[in-house]
Amino acid sequence: MIVMKFGGTSVAGFEAITRTIGIIRQKVSRKPVVVVSAMSKITDLLYKMADAAAAKDGSEAMHILEEIRNRHIETAEQLLEGHAGLLLPAVSHVNELCDELEHTVNAVCALGELSDRSKAVIVSNGELLSSAIISYAMTARGINTQWVDARKMIITSGDFLNGEPDINEINARVPAAINAAYRGYDAVITQGFIASTADGIPSVLGRGGSDYSASLIGMAIDAQAIEIWTDVDGVLTADPRMVPGAKRLERLSFEEAAEMAHFGSKVLHPLTIEPAVRKNIPIYVLNSMNPTCEGTLILGSSKIEDGVKSVSFKQNILVINIYSTKMINASGFLSKVFDIFSRNGVSVDLISTTEANISVTCDSSTRNIDKVVKELSEFSEVVVDQDKAQVSVVGKNLVNIPGAVRKIFTPLQGTKMYMISQGASYINLSIVIDRALVPDTVNAIHDSLFS
Numbered sequence: 001m002i003v004m005k006f007g008g009t010s011v012a013g014f015e016a017i018t019r020t021i022g023i024i025r026q027k028v029s030r031k032p033v034v035v036v037s038a039m040s041k042i043t044d045l046l047y048k049m050a051d052a053a054a055a056k057d058g059s060e061a062m063h064i065l066e067e068i069r070n071r072h073i074e075t076a077e078q079l080l081e082g083h084a085g086l087l088l089p090a091v092s093h094v095n096e097l098c099d100e101l102e103h104t105v106n107a108v109c110a111l112g113e114l115s116d117r118s119k120a121v122i123v124s125n126g127e128l129l130s131s132a133i134i135s136y137a138m139t140a141r142g143i144n145t146q147w148v149d150a151r152k153m154i155i156t157s158g159d160f161l162n163g164e165p166d167i168n169e170i171n172a173r174v175p176a177a178i179n180a181a182y183r184g185y186d187a188v189i190t191q192g193f194i195a196s197t198a199d200g201i202p203s204v205l206g207r208g209g210s211d212y213s214a215s216l217i218g219m220a221i222d223a224q225a226i227e228i229w230t231d232v233d234g235v236l237t238a239d240p241r242m243v244p245g246a247k248r249l250e251r252l253s254f255e256e257a258a259e260m261a262h263f264g265s266k267v268l269h270p271l272t273i274e275p276a277v278r279k280n281i282p283i284y285v286l287n288s289m290n291p292t293c294e295g296t297l298i299l300g301s302s303k304i305e306d307g308v309k310s311v312s313f314k315q316n317i318l319v320i321n322i323y324s325t326k327m328i329n330a331s332g333f334l335s336k337v338f339d340i341f342s343r344n345g346v347s348v349d350l351i352s353t354t355e356a357n358i359s360v361t362c363d364s365s366t367r368n369i370d371k372v373v374k375e376l377s378e379f380s381e382v383v384v385d386q387d388k389a390q391v392s393v394v395g396k397n398l399v400n401i402p403g404a405v406r407k408i409f410t411p412l413q414g415t416k417m418y419m420i421s422q423g424a425s426y427i428n429l430s431i432v433i434d435r436a437l438v439p440d441t442v443n444a445i446h447d448s449l450f451s
Helices: 014-025 042-054 058-079 084-111 116-123 125-140 167-181 210-220 254-262 273-279 333-343 369-376 404-412 435-450
Strands: 002-006 032-036 145-147 187-191 194-197 202-204 225-230 251-253 283-287 296-299 307-323 351-353 357-363 381-396 419-422 428-434
Touching: 002 014, 002 210, 014 058, 014 125, 032 125, 032 210, 042 058, 042 084, 042 116, 042 125, 058 084, 058 125, 084 116, 084 125, 116 125, 116 202, 125 145, 125 187, 167 210, 187 210, 210 225, 210 273, 251 254, 254 273, 254 296, 254 307, 254 381, 307 369, 307 435, 333 357, 333 369, 351 419, 369 381, 381 404, 381 435, 404 428, 404 435, 428 435
Parallel strands: 002 032, 002 225, 032 187, 145 187, 225 283, 251 296
Antiparallel strands: 194 202, 283 296, 307 357, 307 381, 351 357, 381 428, 419 428
């Protein structure tokens, strides 16, 4: 078996879905488990609808719901033209899901309160809708397809909006569900992003979690490969929206791909790599709009050569500088500091320490930053630098590449750098700069490394 995940742009409408089904048809002999995202922009609309409901704006919420309903019905009608026997149940399926969604939204409007549980129920509908109509469309095109509810397979912790997968439950449930679904069928389709708690309450894996879903399913069924189909030709040396000269990478290691995803690359969800690593399953990043392109292959490190692979960036970060003379020759101080971050659920990206100073970076949108600063201020001086960005150079064994450091820093003469960090794995070298300098800095470093 293989897992084929298709993102929102790959299932955006009639033309995209038709092209996607053509790609799946070429892999039917490999028993594909197809994982789909919501149609492009639908999840954004669902979040907007949830917010409108919380504000008791029922009129706006219903307007969004009808937009969602009409888009899916129109797409189903286009995909199933001439297949009345499949169109009727497809439209009925869409209406049933939208009617249930309307009931949930009306309840939120009445209360004027949007719990995480209700929000997860609302935003999970995009994948349910897209997978339903694509399943009928595949069957109409001669690929007899069974629809499987991911909420019965992907089990998470009680965090409804950012669920932590229960690996043991997933390993137990997924193979049984997929094998049962394949009896008498050519393909199986399920949803990315959505899950449920052990009690059967809907949850989600967080924005962009469809890649993660695909990797979890691939791990559970010992897939031969995991294919991530997106709208670019693979993993590139930089974000092409910022660096027009970005180049496709033919091969990456799992470790390099994980670093790139964590430090700003938009191609893969940051958590995608870990389940694949557990079973050493190769990941292919491919372009559904250009399916003949070979894309990027992600493998174990032993099969990947040393070298710089990309220049990534994260905008909207802040630097928290913590100063205290109590650090000097003292044990336990670092533990005290990072316990505060942990208790408040604040994730740290980069860390730099001296005898009396600790500097860390965090995403500026992270909740509870103010609480962290307040608690740290009780025993240290704390200064927070806003409007910063992180630029990261990723590659295997950077420290062993002659001239790499010189090429990274030569274009930065005169640029103010607030932090410099290199991990012990020698895969990532990061600098923190003013946010406004990101475009020029990323392009300058990329030109120096890849031109």
